Amino acid sequence: MSAESLIDTLAPVLERLQKLDLNDAGAAKETLDLEFPLHSEFGESLRELAKRGLEEGWLCGKEAGPSRFSRVAKPEAAKGFSIDAVMLWGDGPWHRHVKGEVNCMLAWEGEPSFCGFKEGWAVFEPGSQHIPSVKGGKMLIFYMLPDGAVEWKKA
Numbered sequence: 606m607s608a609e610s611l612i613d614t615l616a617p618v619l620e621r622l623q624k625l626d627l628n629d630a631g632a633a634k635e636t637l638d639l640e641f642p643l644h645s646e647f648g649e650s651l652r653e654l655a656k657r658g659l660e661e662g663w664l665c666g667k668e669a670g671p672s673r674f675s676r677v678a679k680p681e682a683a684k685g686f687s688i689d690a691v692m693l694w695g696d697g698p699w700h701r702h703v704k705g706e707v708n709c710m711l712a713w714e715g716e717p718s719f720c721g722f723k724e725g726w727a728v729f730e731p732g733s734q735h736i737p738s739v740k741g742g743k744m745l746i747f748y749m750l751p752d753g754a755v756e757w758k759k760a
Contacts, residue, residue: 607663608677611654612688615747617641618709619684622749627705630728637726643711652711655690655745664690665745671695680753687753692745693719697737703754705731708746715742 612619618641625633641647658664665673672695677688691697692713705728712724717739719727724744729735737746 608658611651611658611664611747612678612683614647614650614654615683615688615709615749617647619686619749622686622707622751623684627707627728627751628730630705630730630733633707633728634726637707637709637728641709641726643709643725648711651709651747655711658690659692659745665692670697671739672697677747680751683749686749686751688747688749690745690747691737692743693737693739694743695739699734699736699758701734701756702729702731702750703756704751705729705733706755707749709749710747711745713743713745717742717744719744719746 618637621640625636627633655664665675667674672691672693674689674691677690680687708719708727710719710722710724710727718741719739720735720737
């Protein structure tokens with residue numbers, strides 16, 4: 606197993622994202638929840654790949670603060686979207702979504718929520734910004750950025 610398996614599993618999502626308007630975050634989230642529900646064969650495949658990736662060490666191998674993370678794919682390998690994975694159980698670093706951000710969120714321990722969202726999908730429109738935060742447990746988040754565009758807070 607490897608990141609390529611994860612990219613293959615997310616390929617239909619990445620294909621759909623190419624035609625999805627991230628400026629309407631609510632509608633984009635609804636579309637993803639409807640077309641790619643996580644309580645389905647798609648979600649179970651993703652969860653199983655993630656579990657194996659964590660066990661084998663190729664997923665979320667770096668650690669900082671209340672998170673473990675890794676790069677899954679650069680935009681050129683994933684239909685124009687970077688894919689990163691983060692296991693989060695607190696607050697992450699502030700960042701701005703230059704072209705938007707799409708999050709696929711898997712509850713891992715407890716009853717977690719990510720910025721108020723339960724397991725499923727969250728979409729942030731272009732230009733939005735936040736401090737990513739998970740409360741109530743641990744959540745594994747695959748976040749996809751158009752062209753990998755993101756601005757991190759300068760220390």
